[in-house]
Amino acid sequence: SDKTGTLTKDEMTLRRLWVAGEELAVTGAGYEPRGIFQRDGQDVAPGDSVRELLRAGVLASDAHLVREEAAWRIQGDPTEGALVVAAAKAGIDKLALDRELPRSGEIPFTSEAKRMTTLHQTPGGIVAFAKGAPEVLLGSCTRWRTADGGEAELDEAGRVAIQGAARAMAEQALRVLALATRTGAAPDNAESDLVFLGLAGMIDPPRPEVREALRTCGRAGIKVVMITGDHPLTARAIARELGILQGGRAVTGAELEAMSDADLEREVEGIEVYARVAPAHKLRVVTALQKKGHSVAMTGDGVNDAPALKKADIGIAMGLTGTDVTKEAADMTLTDDNFASIVAAVEEGRGVFDNIKKYLMFLLSSNIGEIGLMAGASLFGMPIPLSAVQILWVNLATDGLPALALAVDPPEPGLMRRPPRDPHRGIFTRPVVTLMLVGGLWSTLVNLGLFAWALQSGRTLEEAMTLAFVSLVLIQFFKAYNYRSDRASALRRPFANKWLNLAIIWELLLLGLILYVPFLRTAFGTTHLPLADGLLVVALAASVAPVLELAKWMERRGWFGAMD
Known part of the structure; x- marks a missing residue:
């Protein structure tokens, strides 16, 4: 990740100045041009050397300080903005300074050069102002500004002092810029034989989140x-x-x-x-x-x-x-x-992938149960256990709404505690396929067994079909709650998905109408379901829950291969 603006606020504030061997602190926060200069904790007025440094920073910058709706903000680069704001704290106005010393040329900043130089017209001729990385700009300087405002040769001791000051600022998490100037400049010599003016240390605070x-x-x-x-x-x-x-x-x-x-x-x-x-x-x-x-x-x-x-x-x-x-x-x-x-997008993406997996597990497991019921009855020479209308109802209503609810299931707790999944593994991993097959095959066994028992116990075909139909519908509902996670127990936050709860309640109401409203009974080929039969069907349908819980327990222990 990039640092500036992504890990940090991208709101640079100048905190330290180093001029002629002395360090000054600058107070204030954000882009409001209010603050004071301090030396050793004591308020001081910025001297000529400090003002020259700040003027150089302003002239070699393209950022502007503007006030909008009672708030100050920067137009342009935040690093340059920090220099402009610090200068404003010293009473230096960029617009006025740009008019006083109009820019006549520029050598723009590049990530390779790590410096920027501008040329300005003055009554005494063309003057260049440069800013950039200390280790880069220092190599172009032959003299430096002294405490009395004069110039002195920049010897090795001076370079060591500047490098030490820059290092000390950097160790305080400050971004450090060096500033320099040259009189009698021209485009072909503006970046050589410079006079070192000082260092500016600014901080871009990390985003709190x-x-x-x-x-x-x-x-x-x-x-x-x-x-x-x-x-x-x-x-x-x-x-x-x-x-x-x-x-x-x-x-x-x-x-x-x-x-x-x-x-x-x-x-x-x-x-x-x-x-x-x-x-x-x-x-x-x-x-x-x-x-x-x-x-x-x-x-x-x-x-x-x-x-x-x-x-x-x-x-x-x-x-x-x-x-x-x-x-x-x-x-x-x-x-x-x-x-x-x-990070929020990663969590959202993981949640979406999980929900696609839940949606497919539920739908495919339901289809396996339905196909298994119809194929099993045909294989064992039994009558067809579901009518065409009942099959359509199961596919469109019973499977549809819970599947859609699973597609918007809330993220599981601990979602961001999982390691990244293998990008080469698809949705249908061995654990997912195992859970899907267990749910589908158990549904087949329960519904086919119930249908066969009903026929053997002397029930009419219509009554046996009703039992199989209701059992199939209810077992899908129990599976929907179990497939809210392919690893965690359904007993953890069982009703956290309000849309699934509403879908199941709505489907139960419709199922009641199909069983007890005469014209709907006729349309769906169902009969009245006695209480004893109803309790039996609920118990058998609910049996899928402990079976899937057992499968998840085995999955968590690696019986079916590595989990995502």
Whole structure:
């Protein structure tokens, strides 16, 4: 999963500034341009060096701060928005600054370059402002801003100090940007011989619901790997906070480049965090995981993410920030860009698959019972036990409504505690087929035996057919409740499906009308059912419940093969 906006809120807030060897804290939350600057816990006014740093961040950004319906929000990239908001806290207005120093050129950000540079017209000539990853931008700097506002040569000691400050920020789960400038700039030299201005550390807080969603993934046998363009230390800190990094490795894009495909395939299962990666790396990660036999879901929002999403078993595009190309390449679109919604979708998908299985188990088991009854009677030379109208009624009404109710059955408790099912196994696994056959064959035995007993005991054919018809209908109802799960007892939450309860009640009312309303008795060829016969039929029909319970008990102990 991508980190920004999926695992986190995508609401960057600048928290730390490092300028000329000093660190300042910035207060405030969200995008409201209200906050104070502090040094060692004491409120301070932002000095010239701090204001220059913030001006550079604003000029090298395309985001804008707008107020809509009493709320502040950012138009553009949230990282750039954090710089614009921090500058506003220091009294620097982006619109006014853009008018004062109009942009005359730009070297845009790319995931490979990890930097962005803009050129601006000033009374003294063209000035370049750059922002980017500290390890990238620092290599282009030859001087740095001093505490008195001057410049000094950036020697090795200065570089070590800057790298240490960036590392300290990253270890606090802050995304760190470096900012630099150059006077007398031109498009061909704007990214060299820069003056280092300072560091900005910002935080994108994790979504509060993500931690529980990640724990749910762990219980469900789903491994979550975080992919981010952040500094490795920032990535590790956030991954530890979320519970993603639990003893596995964190690797960078540079380390991935150094790995062969065979090396990556060998080590990919032990990697939990990828930092400073490019979109092309995602494709390699997906391919390596698939070669290890894993089903892979990959999130993405940029155009360059499309190949990885296309390659993944489930490509997931971001609905809010994703490009049209990404959405076209993806299998599903996440409308709120929230990782917790992916977990909810997994649970929903598992529930839908389970319900398809319940629906088919019930219908096919019912059909086996009906076919077995008719075929058995013919095989043993008995009269036909059901009339054409009765067969139609059983197929259309008795089987139909309960089957539809099972299709919308609530998810079973513990659904997200099961390991993922084998994608190569279909619905009709050995345990499912066994339960289906047990229910169908028991129905055949009970109904055929009851019909034969009725004929042998001197009942008329019409009475024997009525007993068989009622028994068949009732046994389907008992099976419907048993097939609400292919593993759990029917006694657990037996009436949790209100639609099934309503379907059974409605069918019982209709059955009563068929038995006791004269013109319906004539139409269906049934007779009045005495109380004693009714109790006998109910008892025999109910016998399918303990039989299926026994089959489930044996299934849970692996008698019929591995469960899904």
